[in-house]
Amino acid sequence: MRTAVITPAAGRHRHLTLQHLGLAAGSYAPDQYVVVAMDDPDLGAVLAGREPTATVVNCPVKSGNLPLARARNLGAARAVERGAELLVFLDIDCVPGEKTLERYRQVAHVAEHRRSLLCGTVSYLPPPGPYGYRLAELPTLAEPHPGRPAPAAGELRWGEDYELFWSLSFAVTADTWHTIGGFCEEYEGYGGEDTDFGQRARAAGVPLTWVGGAPAFHQHHPVSDPPVAHLRDILRNAETFHRRWGWWPMTDWLHAFADRGLAHWNPSTGRWAVGPAGDCLPSPGERSDPERTHG
Known part of the structure; x- marks a missing residue:
């Protein structure tokens, strides 16, 4: 199943670099790595010369508010156009675990989950030490966020509360993406577009599945x-x-x-x-x- 990782980006280049390193260290390398630059002309230089090779898609910011919904849609369109069958969305702050992509692919291959909205766990990391984060230590630094289901590795859990969906780390097949219809581009700036996407999935009859063994680690930043x-x-x-x-x-x-x-x-x-x-x-x-x- 040809897999694309899609990340909207605007600044936070150190976070993006660690995400890139995490993808390179994974047990499965994505067939595509699509980074959508929201008025960030320096992203190409940040990503250059690293594996997996990244494709940068430009997404203009017209109103001063980051168009996160549109950025994800543009990234998905580019990935599907180039043959992606599984779309994995990661926010720029999120570093995938060693087997995260492999686990998403494994679950998406199962017929009963092929139409599901697949959600891995997210752990919020403490501030890094003076030398930054070490990839191998990330799983030891924080537990999955308590506000979301956290099945054990190898386990799956059906979800009924679509309000719990968040866009930090999730995966859908290309067919399921089209069934849901992507993100509503009426949202701009912070908040709401991921909750809306969850409701679109619910309305389309797409099952919500929480996936154990597909962790993402959210890098610290002030909030x-x-x-x-x-x-x-x-x-x-x-x-x-x-x-x-x-x-x-x-x-x-x-x-x-x-x-x-x-x-x-x-x-x-x-x-x-x-x-x-x-x-x-x-x-x-x-x-x-x-x-x-x-x-």
């Missing part, structure tokens, strides 16, 4: 909780999601913004907006995301 730097992106993308699916995503963050006076719920418009405006929030019956750490 804020809630992610106040992405306030406007999250409000805009949450509204897009609500319009498309009828419920609010990322409500833990939205309420955290409201607690800090950074955003408010306007009951007369039924919308979230920037800035404080009293203490009117959606009723307790509104749906809320499960615990998530992202970025």
Whole structure:
């Protein structure tokens, strides 16, 4: 099964370099490594002369907000055009385990899982030491994130809660990718596009399968909780999601913004907006995301 790894990228070149080294050290080398540069003209130099050979696809940033959904779609289109049968998506911060690609391929070969949305575990690494991370030590540095299923190596677990899907590390066959329809490109900037993709998979009748033995290791970088730097992106993308699916995503963050006076719920418009405006929030019956750490 010809396999492509697809990574959207904008900066974080050290993280991308370690991901590249992780792919080279794996038990199975991808047939394609497609890196989608979102207004990052220096990526070619970062990737040059390394194996596996990378193909850089340019994705212009038109509004100042990173078009992550469009970048993944462009990367998938290039990979499929060149014959990829299995698409493995890794965020730029994620380093695959030694057997991650081999495990995704193994599961995708099984008839009952060929149409599945395959999700491996993700472990969030502590800050690196003065000499950076060592590939061989990554599995010893952190356990899989507790907010997602973590089957043991060799095990699979059917999932029913598509809200748990995240785009840090997942795989689909090319046929399943077309069934889902890719990522919705109405989302720009941080937040929402992966939750939307999970709902598109659910609506298309694509099973969700959590895959043991396909780990990814998320390299440390500074984050804020809630992610106040992405306030406007999250409000805009949450509204897009609500319009498309009828419920609010990322409500833990939205309420955290409201607690800090950074955003408010306007009951007369039924919308979230920037800035404080009293203490009117959606009723307790509104749906809320499960615990998530992202970025």
